Amino acid sequence: MERHGAQRHRVLALLKEAGGVSVASVQRIARETGVPEADVWGAGRFYELLSHPDVERRVCQGLTCQLFGAATLEGTKVSCLGQCDRAPVVLGRDLGVVHYGMPRGGVSPADPDLPMDLGGPDTADYAGLARARELGVAGVLDALAAAGLQGRGGAGFPAHLKWRSVSEQAVTERYVVCNADEGEPGTFKDREIMLRRPHRMLEGLAIAAETIGAAAIFIYIRGEFPEEKASLQRALAEADAHLGHLDWRFVDGHGAYICGEETALIESIEGRRGMPRLKPPYPTVQGLWGKPTLMNNVETLACIPDILVRGGERFAALGRTEPGTKLYCVSGHVGRPGVYELPLGVCLDEVVDAAGGYVGTPRAFSPGGASSGFLPMSARRVPLDFKGLPAHGSMLGSAGVVVLDDTVDMAQAALWQAVFFEDESCGQCAPCRLGTQLVRQSIGRYLGTGDPAHFAHLDEIAWEMDQGSICGLGMVAALPLQMARRHFPQDFGPRPPGATMTGGGPA
């Protein structure tokens, strides 16, 4: 039994300070916080950075790093490190990035007309915050509605509805949380905002906090992003005159992708294993500490200042099929991997054009991270937006676009994604825990034997996972394999044991 007044929320931070989980650290933290030792162990062991603090080299196993030879690098295998534009990469013990590809990815050229303008200078006049105060709560919500801003964290939920819902709750103790846990393989846009445009994100957060009347602002930042955290902290100090009146709290992630899911993230801030909660209730009604909580993605928040300064209608008109511009992360077989701000709804060819063109002969692409599966090049002119991609069995998600050329064996690519989902499942739902294993095993066995019979039960397993999972991870984890089989059947037929297929034929 936990002692009354036990300080559970301090457990993960103290474990980090102590250098991770060890007998001595757990005993001391249990004494200090009043949380039982078993619970401190249980929470700490869930997180990769806390349970394996002494790792010298963490080798990224994300799709793009795999495309560029991650398998040849020595070290401990870890899930995507969010550095796909420099693939392949390794994270040192000090969490510094060792890259074997480009030193730094590209961004769109400076253009003050763009809301995010990653290539331009970081302005810090906080005109958006001033405008928000002039407009008042109703005016800010109306501007957001006119902008049609959809959440950029993956689901595309309209921002104004979420903000309105929190501001209308009867409970007046409310929180704002910034989801900076970016971990979807192929995605590294939030990283660039935090490094290049920290003021925009902080200003968006300040506007959110004043609009909903938040007691505190939490920034939950990926543990593997120390440079990004330092950039935000510097910006916060620089903008003290504008932001100093608000209660800012940084919370480090500890290497668990699932903590990007909003309720898992809340569990993690509260000091537990990051396991998603059943919804409803949604965080807008009962979030952090059971209070109404507004959670938005870094990019969503960074769009807010421009919407208030130049108007929601202008922002909306910048989009092609849906409102606004969007940061597309581009990696894989392209000339200049990076983050490109383009009208929402451009197609693959346009995105790749911004990223220096195709390298080699393109064969497949993943439009929005591992969760979006794979599409064939016949979909190269499909608008990459939130509402259209589901008709193609995919989704925009976090817009982590990965291009695969015709040397790639799609069964191998599906295996890389399956390993990711298996490793990152939190394990609380049986369909996801077992399903992710079975999906990975089916591809592994197929690749080992060349016998497609190993896919015999895939559709039933995928159905169970979709229907029986609490959160989006389990619902989409079979998708990369299902889509790869649908669009590239030549890579999934009988083949000699251990053979690799490329470009639709034996290597």
Ligand SMILES: Cc1cc2nc3c(=O)[nH]c(=O)nc-3n(C[C@H](O)[C@H](O)[C@H](O)COP(=O)(O)O)c2cc1C
């Ligand atoms: C498995 C999983 C992982 C997620 N990871 C992230 C993430 O890293 N960053 C993020 O902003 N949203 C992530 N999301 C979406 C969040 O749950 C949530 O929808 C989002 O933070 C809301 O912000 P938005 O409305 O601004 O998009 C994830 C969702 C799922 C199901």
Ligand code: SF4
């Ligand atoms: S679907 Fe998977 S990741 Fe999501 S809560 Fe269930 S077990 Fe955890």
